[in-house]
Structure formats: structure tokens, C-alpha cells
Amino acid sequence: MLPITLYEYRPSRSARCRWTLLEAGLPFTSVDEGPSLVGSDRLEPFHPLKKVPAAEIDGQPLFESAAICTAFADLVPDQNLVGPSGSRERALHDQWVSFTLSEMECWIWNTDMNTRVLPQEKRISAHLKQNAALFRRGARVMDQVLGESDYLVGNRFSVTDIIASFTVQWGQSQGLIDRFENLQAYLERLSQREFSTLQSVGNL
Numbered sequence: 001m002l003p004i005t006l007y008e009y010r011p012s013r014s015a016r017c018r019w020t021l022l023e024a025g026l027p028f029t030s031v032d033e034g035p036s037l038v039g040s041d042r043l044e045p046f047h048p049l050k051k052v053p054a055a056e057i058d059g060q061p062l063f064e065s066a067a068i069c070t071a072f073a074d075l076v077p078d079q080n081l082v083g084p085s086g087s088r089e090r091a092l093h094d095q096w097v098s099f100t101l102s103e104m105e106c107w108i109w110n111t112d113m114n115t116r117v118l119p120q121e122k123r124i125s126a127h128l129k130q131n132a133a134l135f136r137r138g139a140r141v142m143d144q145v146l147g148e149s150d151y152l153v154g155n156r157f158s159v160t161d162i163i164a165s166f167t168v169q170w171g172q173s174q175g176l177i178d179r180f181e182n183l184q185a186y187l188e189r190l191s192q193r194e195f196s197t198l199q200s201v202g203n204l
């Protein structure tokens, strides 16, 4: 087994990486020093913006939660958490990860930044309504797909669901999935899993 260290702060996107490691059954060392870790020099060798999550896999740094989760899944091909490179399943994984981050998560992240994260004097509220509408536009697409299938790829649980459900839960915490019954059922289904970290979302 390769040595793995996860730099994490529980109520953050690092919850995706922890969940993946637990599903994969990969042993790892956790560095969690609470909020003081975020932005600290300790993270500099692993993340150029000193953000969490960050990982060190066999002595090599890796950042971006979706990339880290996918790398962990690739380490355990027998667990079927992600399709192999070149497969239809892998292409769908890449599709849904990109969709989740660029058509859904960016809008709610902007809302959080401008309502909670940034200091008052730096907040801009002009886009909040638009953020909600654009998130719902993406969420509607995912809701329709989940009306036909319990999971996003190949109708079985995969790392894609770990990455996407975090964003859906985040949207729920902003009151944005009330109209989407399939997304609500998806969260319910995934939160039943033994290693689910979905309860960490909501206080990013």
C-alpha cells in the first residue's frame, strides 16, 4: 500500500476524500488541525493556495478534492469505485465531475463566499439570485437522470456519487433542492452508507 496523508478539515470538501478512503479501505494518516490548518504554511508544499483538502500520495502532493478522490479510487481497481481509463464508465465519471463542479458547485460556492466566508466589506451580493437560478438549472439535469437510475454512473455506487452528492447536499443547505425529489432521495440513499460523510456538509 502506498503511504497516504490527507490534509483535512472536517466540515469542508475534504469530507469527499475521507469518504473515498474509507470506501476504498485504504489506510491513511490524517492531518486535521481544525480551521487553523486552512491557509497555513503547513499546506504550502501540498496546495499552492494553502487550501484543504490536499493529499500526499507516495511522497507526491495532489490537490483538488475531485482529483484526489479519483486518484484514491484508481488505487483500488478491484473495488470498482471508478471505471478504468478509456472506458465508458470513466468518461461518464469525468462528465459528471465536470458538470458538478462547473454547472453546480461554483454558484453555491460564490453565494457562500459572499454571504458568509469573506469579510463583510469584500462581499458582493449582486449575483446571489443568479447563483441560485444557475445552480437549480444544473440540479434539474441531475435530478432527471436520477429519476431513471439510483446512481450517476452504471447504476451502481461509485466515487462519482461521493463527489456529486457533496455538492447536492451543499445546495440543499442553501434551500435549493426543494423541488427536486430525486436529488432528495439520492442524498437519503447515500447518507445511509456506512462511511458517508454527508453530514459534514453545511458548514464549509
Ligand SMILES: N[C@@H](CCC(=O)N[C@@H](CS)C(=O)NCC(=O)O)C(=O)O
Pocket: 011, 012, 013, 014, 038, 039, 049, 050, 051, 052, 053, 063, 064, 065, 066, 204
Ligand atoms: N476546488 C477545490 C476547493 C478547495 C477549497 O476552496 N477549500 C476550502 C474549504 S472547503 C478552503 O480551503 N478555503 C480556504 C480559502 O479559500 O482560502 C477543491 O474541491 O478541493
